[in-house]
Amino acid sequence: MSSELLDALVLLEKEKGISRDIIIEAIEAALISAYRRNFNQAQNVRIDIHLGNGTMRVFARKEVVDEVFDPRLEISLEDALKINPNYQINDIVELEVTPKDFGRIAAQTAKQVVTQRVREAERGIIYSEFIDREEDIMTGIVQRTDPKFIYVSLGKIEAILPSNEQMPNERYKPHDRIKVFLTKVEKTTKGPQIYVSRTHPGLLKRLFEIEVPEIYDGTVEIKSVAREAGDRSKISVHSDNQEVDPVGACVGPKGTRVQAIVNELKGEKIDIVKWSQDPVVFVANALSPSKVLDVIVHEEEKATTVIVPDFQLSLAIGKRGQNARLAAKLTGWKIDIKSETDARAAGIYPREETLLSLSQEDVEEDSEMSIFEDID
Known part of the structure; x- marks a missing residue:
């Protein structure tokens, strides 16, 4: 992970309001998935990301046992004591298993997952912001129209003004500023959906x-x-x-x-x-x-x-x-x-x-x- 990416995380946190911790968690989850998929590994691993210098390492987590049945998930007490004489049965031993070209492969694989997680986090923030504005009034800008809906920009999101919620004596044109009443905020698979009205009492x-x-x-x-x-x-x-x-x-x-x-x-x-x-x-x-x-x-x-x-x-x-x-x-x-x-x-x-x-x-x-x- 380069320092440029870390700078981008800081900028994303400032512009989108998404906590850097949420993004880091998404990256860690994506890297674990990438490691298992690309290196055909099934062991329990942990990703360590150093925010200071942008380095990342992969650690295999193995349980200390008397008798090893699965070397990918377990390590004998004898081998564990060679690493640290303080280890006991049922302790977890972490061994670094970072592949040499892991950074390149992981970055390619993780990009889509990270983007999705960031998008979900952003949608969650927008939903939390607008669910508190139900039955409230906001000023929006008409973006476009079609026979069924008027699409109104409320800043971070575009709201829908259905035809039955439009005033019969009004004609809406792009860039018109109008006040609308938020009637409903829904969570959908494509993100928050906001419905507004011009006819509501x-x-x-x-x-x-x-x-x-x-x-x-x-x-x-x-x-x-x-x-x-x-x-x-x-x-x-x-x-x-x-x-x-x-x-x-x-x-x-x-x-x-x-x-x-x-x-x-x-x-x-x-x-x-x-x-x-x-x-x-x-x-x-x-x-x-x-x-x-x-x-x-x-x-x-x-x-x-x-x-x-x-x-x-x-x-x-x-x-x-x-x-x-x-x-x-x-x-x-x-x-x-x-x-x-x-x-x-x-x-x-x-x-x-x-x-x-x-x-x-x-x-x-x-x-x-x-x-x-x-x-x-």
Whole structure:
């Protein structure tokens, strides 16, 4: 082993982050295999690599016995005592058996094995690094595209963005920088495989954590997320600090915080809803920007009937039912929306004792900050 190879090991450790000890172990294992294969030897051997001068030696390891049955693995006590008078039965004697041309043959044979071990060690390091980043957000660079996948470089590894995880309103070109959500990190025979998403609700949550310091430090909490990627999303937020407006914190001064996220998601509309433990208030808030007159809760069915003014019915339902559908996902409650006229005809509104715990002014104030309106 030359000093140049030792220098290369140091450089590999620095650039790839692979411990030199791991590489040395791989070399020793490869040299043992090379010795047995090329010199037709079956004895138990040990490789000694001197890192200082780059020399290497092969030692046969033999057990001290009374009677030798296999001279390749055993040595008699009489012969062992000639080497060292302190040897006893069952001790291990090491005898140097380094062939003259071992260095050349071993280097050729070991090259492939060492390369494989180094590659495996590198894959292990990459896997360990990225398995901790599952359900996290990273910035990647689009490398290439095909009909099924977008391949995104995350630095040390290339991730896969499947077609069903791509936003329908986006077109990806090589060298585009995009933020992606790591959904899964797998170990495969070809190394770690990382899957990412642009449609996962977790991406929206992580973007808010980046843009809103109050969410990052825990002052404001994101309670739930409902998303139809590329079109519209709703999030519910809450703060135990009465002096903090969770919706205002997420919107930011003049809407700058939420607008930065909208820009990252290529114009996806985002509604920010104030969370409430009371399903009446929460459902009313979630249906904003429409106004709600009453919410009737059916606890056993985990369902609600929502009464809205006649002129607000289409707004409450939204285009293709989107607003109602997102509100149901956000709250976890089934939502049946009725106009005021239909509710009066059915005799369910107005009720003698309304279940809506907030007045109409309170609902408007506490509901949702949305810079978007549904347009039918």
